[in-house]
Amino acid sequence: MYQVLEDVVPYLPQNKPTYLMGVGTPENILEAVDRGVDFFDCVLPSRNGRHAHVYTSAGKLNLMNAKHKTDDSPIDPKCDCPACRRYSRAYIHHLFKAKEMLAMRLCVLHNLHFYNTMMEEIRLALDEDRFPEYKKQKLEDFKISGK
Numbered sequence: 232m233y234q235v236l237e238d239v240v241p242y243l244p245q246n247k248p249t250y251l252m253g254v255g256t257p258e259n260i261l262e263a264v265d266r267g268v269d270f271f272d273c274v275l276p277s278r279n280g281r282h283a284h285v286y287t288s289a290g291k292l293n294l295m296n297a298k299h300k301t302d303d304s305p306i307d308p309k310c311d312c313p314a315c316r317r318y319s320r321a322y323i324h325h326l327f328k329a330k331e332m333l334a335m336r337l338c339v340l341h342n343l344h345f346y347n348t349m350m351e352e353i354r355l356a357l358d359e360d361r362f363p364e365y366k367k368q369k370l371e372d373f374k375i376s377g378k
């Protein structure tokens with residue numbers, strides 16, 4: 232995908248936005264922005280949220296894992312979304328185990344907030360001409376491998 236973007240994006244009109252459909256992970260988005268993509272749409276934050284997979288400033292978590300059963304911390308201590316301000320990982324873990332719809336709603340809410348916040352940060356970094364540094368730091372923080 233990255234090679235195709237490098238091959239194609241330079242030939243697209245510069246005065247129009249470049250859209251990449253169905254992408255992707257936070258790493259995919261950072262890499263695609265670096266190759267000239269302007270906007271995206273993707274089911275990943277909502278689909279993953281419905282399966283207890285949440286994105287955080289330190290990487291991806293699965294709230295169904297037993298280690299979250301008694302974890303009183305929020306999904307992401309650095310996040311200010313309503314799910315992180317009000318609920319613990321342990322409570323959301325319990326909601327998933329009890330098959331309560333609220334579990335999915337809280338994780339989707341958090342993931343969409345995470346993606347929206349990252350896109351705001353990307354736009355600011357581009358405006359301030361420091362996107363390469365932002366991308367490098369973000370990828371180090373995530374410790375993600377594109378999965």
Ligand SMILES: [Zn+2]
Pocket residue numbers: 306307310311312313314315316341342344
């Ligand atoms: Zn959150």
